Amino acid sequence: MKMKSTVITITLFFKVLTLISLYTTIANALPKLEKRQDQDPSFPTFNSELTAPFKPLEATPEPITRYFNLSLSRVELAPDGFTRVVWASNGQYPGPMIRVNKGDRLVINVKNDLKNDTTIHWHGIFQVNSTFYDGVAGQVI
Numbered sequence: 001m002k003m004k005s006t007v008i009t010i011t012l013f014f015k016v017l018t019l020i021s022l023y024t025t026i027a028n029a030l031p032k033l034e035k036r037q038d039q040d041p042s043f044p045t046f047n048s049e050l051t052a053p054f055k056p057l058e059a060t061p062e063p064i065t066r067y068f069n070l071s072l073s074r075v076e077l078a079p080d081g082f083t084r085v086v087w088a089s090n091g092q093y094p095g096p097m098i099r100v101n102k103g104d105r106l107v108i109n110v111k112n113d114l115k116n117d118t119t120i121h122w123h124g125i126f127q128v129n130s131t132f133y134d135g136v137a138g139q140v141i
Contacts (some may be wrong), residue, residue: 004063014031070095073113098125 075088089095100106106125112118127134 057099057101060101060104063101063105065105065107066100068096068106068108069111070100070108071111071113071120 070089071091072087072089073091074085075091075093076083077086077088077093078084079086079093084094098106098108110120122134
């Protein structure tokens, strides 16, 4: 019986210690929080406000080719309130939203200023007959 109460006491101690540690981390961070990067002005209808309605991209009578330029670089940002060097696309993290309609063809020019070999994985874009463009490092076409 004594062993069980000792284990409960130790467990409770570590839970309280964890809560104090979390509180201290948050309290120390509050005065140091910095502003995140501004929104991309090319997409004024997109924001992270969950209660604001999202205006879809205007429909086109048939699929069209859409062109995007991405520049990958290291920049100082504060994505979580603490300034650090992050890998960014067009100077922002997360990168810009790519908005297209179903069936559109994408031409995306990527400039790599990261000084490292880099791959990109395209979430939400089906790779029909172009899986070699989906972030596989060292893939030979």
